[in-house]
Structures are given as structure tokens and as C-alpha cells.
Amino acid sequence: MNKYDLVVIGAGPSGYAAAMRALDFKKKVLLVERNVVGGAGVTNGALSSKTWWEISRETQSFNKRLKNFNLKAPDVNFKEIQAEVNSAVEQRKTMLMEHMNLIQSSQFADLLEFKIGSAKLINEHEIEIESKDGTTTVYADYIILATGSRPRKLPEIPIDEKVILTSEGIERMDDFPESMVILGAGVIGCEYATIFSGFGKTKVHLIDKGDRILPFEDDDVVSVIERNMESKGVLIHRNSQLIKMEVVDGRVRYELEYDDGSKEVFNVEKALVSVGRVPNYEKLWSDAVPITLNKRGIEDNETQTSVSNIFAVGDITADIALVNVGELEGRHAVEKIFGKPQRKLVYENISTIMFLHxxxxxxxxxxxxxxxxxxxxxxxxxxxxxxxxxxxxxxxxxxxxxxxxxxxxxxxxxxxxxxxxxxxxxxxxxxxxxxxxxxxxxxxxxxxxxxxxxxxxxxxxxxxxxxxxxxxxxxxxxxxxxxxxxxxxxxxx
The missing domain is CATH 3.30.390.30 (FAD/NAD-linked reductase, C-terminal dimerisation domain)
Structure with missing residues (x-):
């Protein structure tokens, strides 16, 4: 059985950061990833959506300049934009992989191993890994769980990732829909409303159960964002509750009930369900591993779980689900295991960006x-x-x-x-x-x-x-x- 100082499960932003920080301590590390390096932070999350946003913003700005000179704006080609986004994602994934490959010929050559496969904790120190080469078991002094999260799905909504989508399916569309409803007026929902309305090809509806979007933000901030959205044709369903959403003849039909008791039915081409994310910890450990959970994820004390040698970082925990926070937690966990952190893990000075207009x-x-x-x-x-x-x-x-x-x-x-x-x-x-x-x-x-x-x-x-x-x-x-x-x-x- 191969033995490691540290096994990191998940090669998204937090897991990758943890593995690289462990090399600084000259520790033998195994990094295990089920799908692709970079996680949702690259493939269908922060990087991809922000690339969509950048192109949408540039398109809107370019069209505004043309209008000032009484020139007609060119048509926006979905496939070309999608290819540009995919290129950005591949560039980042390639860089992360090349970096690991180059480490094999550096002073860390004997310290880092990378394996594609599904990992499960058998007990507090042994991890079973299933890969294309079969099943193996390894031993780790310490374990960091960094398996991330996935879009939350609602059981009453028939999400098929073709007509009714999450942020994962929206990356695989064939063209701009002529209309789209977005369920959820939080950051992600508002960002996608900004993206699609910015291209000027999609009539966007946004379902908001309150009287304004982004309920956690100040009124003066929200006022600017709402005004700009509505100027681009976004229909904000304020004070509304979704009663039903279904696919009828290849389109989305949804019914809303408003606070005053009135109801209304709408028909659009696509729907995006953006109601948060859930941590990926199913089948990650056996009953022999007493890790404590709460309603939001793994319970931790500055990344350390209820099992002293097992740590959890990134979206799998109950803390803030952001790439920069995940990377911070990954590094902090390693410093807590093999060194002495210079400061406590605090979140008061975390910088955030909402990619809106x-x-x-x-x-x-x-x-x-x-x-x-x-x-x-x-x-x-x-x-x-x-x-x-x-x-x-x-x-x-x-x-x-x-x-x-x-x-x-x-x-x-x-x-x-x-x-x-x-x-x-x-x-x-x-x-x-x-x-x-x-x-x-x-x-x-x-x-x-x-x-x-x-x-x-x-x-x-x-x-x-x-x-x-x-x-x-x-x-x-x-x-x-x-x-x-x-x-x-x-x-x-």
C-alpha cells in the first residue's frame, strides 16, 4: 500500500492550492480528481461565466459606439462566442496540467502524484480509489476533502439540461434562446440575466420572490442594477412565487403567483434554475468515518473536521463558496497540518465581485x-x-x-x-x-x-x-x- 503525508481529494481551486502549498513543506502528496483539473471554478463556473460576461460587456459597448455613429451593429454569432469561452477554459485547464507535469522534472519531482479517479475514505487514514486502471487503496497521514459543489436542483422542476437548465447545461446550448426565464435573483441568476440581455438576442425574465433582486445588498446598489436590467428589456417578476414549471411542446411554461394573490402564466424558450449549490460529499466516506455535517455542508473548525486528521476546504464546507475563499482555505489547511498559520482564518476582508451591469x-x-x-x-x-x-x-x-x-x-x-x-x-x-x-x-x-x-x-x-x-x-x-x-x-x- 502506497503511503502519503497528504492525500487531497478534488483538484478544483481549493484542492489544487492545498496540494501546491504542501509541496512547500516538502511533503509527499497525492492529488485525486474525478473529472478534470480546475473543477467548477474553471469548467462551468467562475472562469467560463465570467468569459461570457466579458464578451457580453464588450458586445454591448461596441454596439453602443456604433449607434453613436449611426452604424448598424453586426449580428452576434453564438457558436463563435461559445468557442471563445471554451478556448479560455481549455487554456486554463492546460496551464494547470502543464504546471503539474513540469513539477515532475523539478525539485518536487518525487513529492507530487496526480491520479484521475473516484476516491472514498474507508477509515480515517485509508482511501480507496477507483480509476480506469482498477481499484487501489492508499494510506494518508492527513486528508483534505475538496470535492466542491454542484447546482441545486428542485424535485418539482423537470430539469433536463436541454430546455430547463442549470449553470452546467447552459454551457451546452446551441444558440441564443429568443426568451429565457431565470429562477433565482441572487448573484448567479443576476449575472446570467446580465449576460444574455447584454447580447441583445434574448428576452430575459427574472423570478424574484422579494420586492427587489439581490436582497442582501444595499438599496442604492440594487437600484442601479435593476434600472440597467430593465433598460435592456429584462422583465423582473417581483414579489412572485413559482407555482409550476414544465416543458410543453419543447418550450417552458411557468406559472407565478404574486403577493396580491393574482396568478399569471408565461411561455418562453428556455429556463435557467439558479437557486444555489449543494456540496459534493455523497459516498465520499464510509460509516466508519465520523465526519460531522450540518445543513450547509461539512462542519469544520478553521478547515479541520470532527476527525482530527481530516480537513475540508472550498464549497464542501459551510463557509463562503468563492474561488478565492476556497484557495485561501486550502492553503490554510496545509499550514495548519504541517506548520503554524501566522493568522487565524477570517472572512471579514474577503473581496467579492458581482459581474453585473x-x-x-x-x-x-x-x-x-x-x-x-x-x-x-x-x-x-x-x-x-x-x-x-x-x-x-x-x-x-x-x-x-x-x-x-x-x-x-x-x-x-x-x-x-x-x-x-x-x-x-x-x-x-x-x-x-x-x-x-x-x-x-x-x-x-x-x-x-x-x-x-x-x-x-x-x-x-x-x-x-x-x-x-x-x-x-x-x-x-x-x-x-x-x-x-x-x-x-x-x-x-
Whole structure:
């Protein structure tokens, strides 16, 4: 029986990161993957959907420019776009595989093994692996479970991945549907609504059980996104409950009931069910392995499960299901096993991006969350029309919103950026949150010009009472307020 210091099950973002970090400790590692390297983060998740989004955004921007010159936009070819997305996915998968192959001729040559197959824990140290070469059993001092997740399916909806789809089936469509309904108005559902409406080929319906999409986000953020969606023809079914969805004559017929008791039936070409994801842990271990589960996945203490030598990372746990979080957890687990982590595993400074129109980037608390925690805070907002880089790009839709503690320290609680380059504007703030620092460092740092981050600096200077633009003068573009026990008060200067 082959023995390893560590066996990692799953070669998605978190498992791959864990295996590579273990090599730094000069440990013998076996990485096992059932399907393809990269997991859903590459094949039908983050990378593929964001490539679709980038092409959709470019198409929309190009068509807008043509319209300004009274030129007709060219037809959008689905197959060509699909090929471009597939090329991006293959490029990433190839790079990950080539990297592992090159490791075989490096100083880590005798440390890393990779095997395609299905793994199951027989006991706390032995793993049975079924592959095309047969069944083998290996021994591991430590085990990391990183088998990811899959789209959640609802038993009452006949998902066939042809007419009624999840995010897995949507990658295999033959053409743009003339109409599509999306069940679920969370991040993934809204991103796909943005993608398909952006190409201008699909009438998108979005089912939202509440009175607005993205219920976890602040009203001012959601307002921009909803307005843009509806301007592109998206029909948002607010305050609606799905009664029935079925395939009739090769199309989707669905019935909604609204909060006022009224009902309505719609007919569209395709449906996308986007109601979250579920962890992949079925048949992953035998009854002899006492791993504790909860409603959201494997229960863990900073990646360590109820079995001391078995760790769980990524979507299979009850923590945040994001690629960057999974990679962070993978590295942390290895450091916890073979070393001593320099800091605890925290999620307060995790940066997120929502690929919408425009993009939304955030870190830390939003205003809704600060209110729920009953925090006293200061909040400043600055419209993109005050930022030279946004003006130069001829797109000033968006704003920056920064929350700090309502005291002399003014430690950063969180930030949201809505608009062009939002994702590139938040990392400095994420660092300050992780360092538990205030805002002084941002106030006097010399930012590149012109850049979106200059807007963040101006927000900080507003909070410190020394901004160039005064909110008392530009009341429609700037604001600076305090909130204590739900009562707002403008800061005047």
C-alpha cells in the first residue's frame, strides 16, 4: 500500500492550492480528481461565466459606439462566442496540467502524484480509489476533502439540461434562446440575466420572490442594477412565487403567483434554475468515518473536521463558496497540518465581485449588514461623475460607498464600488480591514492619475473634513452621514 503525508481529494481551486502549498513543506502528496483539473471554478463556473460576461460587456459597448455613429451593429454569432469561452477554459485547464507535469522534472519531482479517479475514505487514514486502471487503496497521514459543489436542483422542476437548465447545461446550448426565464435573483441568476440581455438576442425574465433582486445588498446598489436590467428589456417578476414549471411542446411554461394573490402564466424558450449549490460529499466516506455535517455542508473548525486528521476546504464546507475563499482555505489547511498559520482564518476582508451591469465590487460590511449589527457608523458616497477616469471612459454611472466606525479611529467597516473598474479599486481597503487600520493611510497616499482609486481617496478625505469637493455644495453627487441607532445625520463641511 502506497503511503502519503497528504492525500487531497478534488483538484478544483481549493484542492489544487492545498496540494501546491504542501509541496512547500516538502511533503509527499497525492492529488485525486474525478473529472478534470480546475473543477467548477474553471469548467462551468467562475472562469467560463465570467468569459461570457466579458464578451457580453464588450458586445454591448461596441454596439453602443456604433449607434453613436449611426452604424448598424453586426449580428452576434453564438457558436463563435461559445468557442471563445471554451478556448479560455481549455487554456486554463492546460496551464494547470502543464504546471503539474513540469513539477515532475523539478525539485518536487518525487513529492507530487496526480491520479484521475473516484476516491472514498474507508477509515480515517485509508482511501480507496477507483480509476480506469482498477481499484487501489492508499494510506494518508492527513486528508483534505475538496470535492466542491454542484447546482441545486428542485424535485418539482423537470430539469433536463436541454430546455430547463442549470449553470452546467447552459454551457451546452446551441444558440441564443429568443426568451429565457431565470429562477433565482441572487448573484448567479443576476449575472446570467446580465449576460444574455447584454447580447441583445434574448428576452430575459427574472423570478424574484422579494420586492427587489439581490436582497442582501444595499438599496442604492440594487437600484442601479435593476434600472440597467430593465433598460435592456429584462422583465423582473417581483414579489412572485413559482407555482409550476414544465416543458410543453419543447418550450417552458411557468406559472407565478404574486403577493396580491393574482396568478399569471408565461411561455418562453428556455429556463435557467439558479437557486444555489449543494456540496459534493455523497459516498465520499464510509460509516466508519465520523465526519460531522450540518445543513450547509461539512462542519469544520478553521478547515479541520470532527476527525482530527481530516480537513475540508472550498464549497464542501459551510463557509463562503468563492474561488478565492476556497484557495485561501486550502492553503490554510496545509499550514495548519504541517506548520503554524501566522493568522487565524477570517472572512471579514474577503473581496467579492458581482459581474453585473455595471460590475459591483465589495469588501467587508455593506450598510444593511452594519444596521443589522446595530453599529454606529459613518458612511460617505461619491458619484462616478466626480472621478476623472470615469469621465475619460465616457461612463460615469456608478458610485463609491465607504463605511467606517463612528469614532476618532474611523476604522474601515466595508466598501462597495459600483461602476467601471470596480474590481480593481477595493484591494487597498481589503488590506486595511485585515490590518484593523483606520483611513489615514489612504488619505495621503499618492494615487495614480487618472484612476478610479482617486475616488476612494476623496471619500476618505471627506470623512476627515479635508476633501476637495464639498458635499454641502455637490449634494447630488456627494454625501457624508453618520448613523447611530438607525438615525441619520448629515456631516456638514
Amino acid at each position: 455595471p460590475e459591483v465590487a465589495g469588501v467587508g460590511l455593506n450598510e444593511n449588514q452594519a444596521k443589522e449589527k446595530k453599529l454606529a457608523y459613518r458612511v460617505v458616497t461619491l458619484d462616478y461623475s466626480c472621478i476623472p477616469r470615469a469621465i475619460a471612459k465616457r461612463n460615469t454611472q456608478g458610485f463609491i460607498k465607504l463605511l467606517v466606525t463612528n469614532d476618532d479611529d474611523m476604522k474601515i467597516l466595508g466598501m462597495r464600488v459600483v461602476g467601471n473598474h470596480a474590481s480593481s479599486a477595493i484591494q487597498a481597503v481589503a488590506l486595511l480591514i485585515s490590518m484593523d487600520k483606520g483611513i489615514e493611510e489612504l488619505a495621503e497616499c499618492v494615487h495614480p492619475h487618472p484612476s478610479i482609486t482617486e475616488g476612494i481617496q476623496e471619500c476618505v478625505r471627506m470623512l476627515m473634513g479635508k476633501s476637495m469637493f464639498k458635499p454641502s455644495a455637490l449634494t447630488g453627487q456627494l454625501s457624508c452621514r453618520t448613523c447611530c441607532e438607525g438615525v441619520y445625520e448629515n456631516i456638514i463641511f
